[in-house]
Amino acid sequence: MSSITDLIRKEIENLSTDATRTNVGTIATLADGVARVEGLSKVMYNEMVEFPNNVLGIALNLEEDSVGCVLLGETSLLKEGDEARTTGKLLSVPVGKGLLGRVVDAVGRPIDEKGPIDSDITYPVERIAPGIIPRKSVTQPLQTGIMAVDSMIPIGRGQRELIIGDRSTGKTTIAIDTIINQAKINKKGKESGDANFRPVYCIYVAVGQKNSNVARTIKVFEETGAMEYVTIVSAPAADNPANQYLAPYAGCAMGEWFMENGMDALIVYDDLSKHAVAYRQISLILKRPSGREAYPGDVFYLHSRLLERSARLNEDNGNGSLTALPIIETQMGDVSGYIPTNVISITDGQIFLETDLFNKGIRPAVSVGLSVSRVGSAAQIKAYKKVSGKVKLELAQFRELAAFSQFESDLDAATKARLDRGARIVELFKQSAFNPVSVEIQTAVMWAVQNDFFDSIEVSNIASSVNSLKEYLSTQGTEACEEIYKSGKLEKETEEKLRSALEDWKRTQS
Amino acid sequence: MLKEAKSSKIAKGLVVLSLNEEGRVEPEKVNHILTELKKEPARRALPILRKFLTLIKRQINTYEGSLEKFDSNADSSSNLISDKISLARGKKINLLIQENQPLIAGFRMRIGDDVYEDSIASRIARLKKSLT
Numbered sequence A: 001m002s003s004i005t006d007l008i009r010k011e012i013e014n015l016s017t018d019a020t021r022t023n024v025g026t027i028a029t030l031a032d033g034v035a036r037v038e039g040l041s042k043v044m045y046n047e048m049v050e051f052p053n054n055v056l057g058i059a060l061n062l063e064e065d066s067v068g069c070v071l072l073g074e075t076s077l078l079k080e081g082d083e084a085r086t087t088g089k090l091l092s093v094p095v096g097k098g099l100l101g102r103v104v105d106a107v108g109r110p111i112d113e114k115g116p117i118d119s120d121i122t123y124p125v126e127r128i129a130p131g132i133i134p135r136k137s138v139t140q141p142l143q144t145g146i147m148a149v150d151s152m153i154p155i156g157r158g159q160r161e162l163i164i165g166d167r168s169t170g171k172t173t174i175a176i177d178t179i180i181n182q183a184k185i186n187k188k189g190k191e192s193g194d195a196n197f198r199p200v201y202c203i204y205v206a207v208g209q210k211n212s213n214v215a216r217t218i219k220v221f222e223e224t225g226a227m228e229y230v231t232i233v234s235a236p237a238a239d240n241p242a243n244q245y246l247a248p249y250a251g252c253a254m255g256e257w258f259m260e261n262g263m264d265a266l267i268v269y270d271d272l273s274k275h276a277v278a279y280r281q282i283s284l285i286l287k288r289p290s291g292r293e294a295y296p297g298d299v300f301y302l303h304s305r306l307l308e309r310s311a312r313l314n315e316d317n318g319n320g321s322l323t324a325l326p327i328i329e330t331q332m333g334d335v336s337g338y339i340p341t342n343v344i345s346i347t348d349g350q351i352f353l354e355t356d357l358f359n360k361g362i363r364p365a366v367s368v369g370l371s372v373s374r375v376g377s378a379a380q381i382k383a384y385k386k387v388s389g390k391v392k393l394e395l396a397q398f399r400e401l402a403a404f405s406q407f408e409s410d411l412d413a414a415t416k417a418r419l420d421r422g423a424r425i426v427e428l429f430k431q432s433a434f435n436p437v438s439v440e441i442q443t444a445v446m447w448a449v450q451n452d453f454f455d456s457i458e459v460s461n462i463a464s465s466v467n468s469l470k471e472y473l474s475t476q477g478t479e480a481c482e483e484i485y486k487s488g489k490l491e492k493e494t495e496e497k498l499r500s501a502l503e504d505w506k507r508t509q510s
Numbered sequence B: 001m002l003k004e005a006k007s008s009k010i011a012k013g014l015v016v017l018s019l020n021e022e023g024r025v026e027p028e029k030v031n032h033i034l035t036e037l038k039k040e041p042a043r044r045a046l047p048i049l050r051k052f053l054t055l056i057k058r059q060i061n062t063y064e065g066s067l068e069k070f071d072s073n074a075d076s077s078s079n080l081i082s083d084k085i086s087l088a089r090g091k092k093i094n095l096l097i098q099e100n101q102p103l104i105a106g107f108r109m110r111i112g113d114d115v116y117e118d119s120i121a122s123r124i125a126r127l128k129k130s131l132t
Helices: A002-014 A147-152 A171-192 A211-223 A241-260 A272-285 A299-307 A338-346 A355-359 A382-388 A391-405 A413-428 A439-450 A459-475 A478-487 A492-509 B002-018 B027-039 B045-061 B076-089 B120-131
Strands: A020-031 A034-039 A047-051 A055-062 A066-071 A083-090 A092-094 A122-124 A162-165 A200-207 A230-235 A264-270 A321-329 A349-353 B064-069 B094-099 B106-111 B114-119
Touching (some): A066 A241, A147 A382, A147 A439, A162 A171, A171 A200, A171 A321, A200 A272, A272 A338, A299 A321, A299 A338, A321 A338, A459 A478, A459 A492, B045 B064, B076 B094, B106 B120
Parallel strands (some): A162 A321, A200 A230, A264 A321
Antiparallel strands (some): A020 A034, A047 A055
16 A cells, blocks of 8 residues: 555656647648647647647658648547647667567557556657667678578678568468577577577568468467567458558567667568558648559658668677568569569568469478579578578579480480489488478488489488488487587588488388 | 649638738628629539638637636736737737636636646646656
8 A cells, every 4th residue: 555655656756747838730631540740839849749649640741731640549639620749759669688579569569468568668650760880891701590581681780681572482481480490499599508608589570461360479479488589569351540650660670679689680561562552642641742553652662761770790790680571462473563673672681472483382482593592601600601602503403404304305314313313412402381491401411412312312202201310310320419508610620420310210111 | 632732722712812911811801702703603502611710710820829717817827928928929819718627726828729738637647657
């Protein structure tokens, strides 16, 4: 009882008794989540505006006679003539480790019924991206656990890698796999007791998705034990466009906290096509001039200012990083659309997923020719770099030869060998969803391919053989993998241990 | 969009014609403008007049405000507030005193878009907000 009275007494003591000055206006029109307010002559751009019934808005359009505000709450509670007042604050969201394991909305309010967020710190959703001086080049790997990606399109901490493809080609699955893999690595690192281990915290931003999809994603994270390292920012399709517009910026602010405090974070924007559509909707209601595909002129800036906030900071600035995996949905495989080309030009590479490959059963359906990582092998551990250096070239050659060989009945030995190797690599890269593989096992499997351990196995049996090898390496032949995990290198002695383990495995197969 | 901008430009011109040397709206000048407009109606008279009304209201609000108190009796404190605000804004501000019992004590003053408030009701509202 006394604690309650103490709390009230403390609040009274801290309460300001000065006269307040606010700037007010009245709602002139109200439509589609946007209010046009007359007055508010001293409002700032992006300032939070307070409406009756605790509804908040953001001033986005500052015109001569009125202010266009996007509304963040229940708009049906407002009517024309209601008073709006400035708050003097920019929209901020809670940040910090208290958000891990939680599901929040676009303004950081919990929606998972697990009680209030345990965080005292807030960051504004719109912030200026780090400049050139505090940055550092990307060199530390961020393993996705997907062999096709980690071997051919390696991603580094602080990189922005776009995941692009048509609907239902496995874009979200790649992002989810990456998050699950981070949780696996974090747990292993924590158990190892390594003082230099740097966990990667994850933020998954769902924009314009069905609530059922978001619920399914949460379930996957919970079942795989990844949820304790993940924050989900949800602005589903049923949410108003203002929330969908803000969600990626809110998620980014949460990720920036980790980066600025010397930690590593990964953020997934799923997806930025729907984000652009929400922004187009807001802009059209605000009567901003429209351009190509009715998007406003600043749609490039919408995404560039978001993705530029992902960076790798240097040691003087805490050595933190924020890696971004934006997702873009294409129409009929057309990468030359307005939004896809914009985001391709902003990011440091893309993973392109093809519908044809997906339908052929090659999953993840990564298109080798159209996918690239501009960071390259700088974001790979030495051991993996050694075994996967030639894979992309071999696979590209295979695709080309496979197309020509359809017309040839008689092939020379070298071409046949290339085709055989390529067909085996394609099978090798097939991987089931939510089943990421650790980098040391990936290295061992790739080494086995390079050293002809799969040449005697029928192509149709490769997938099952790879699975059995992965299981063998994680249960029995662990010594070589442990050495790769600890040193990150593939020394002569390690290779010998690996060879003997693989020969043992081969014997079990025959 | 263009038509809207044109109406706005015309309305602004009419406001300039309605002001006296002190920047206050002169009723005779406004009457004169309205009479002239009636004689020769503009093509887009309605949006122009609407905009004219909005702008005239806004102009009047820059020197005429409202002072809400628990009771509507003018007292020395009302005159003091009026003098202080006129001094701060660099021009004579006329305050219309209005009764607002929910304030409990203190005052709420509005001039243009600015609201100055120091009342028991606002302090309770702030306390409520800080406790929730």
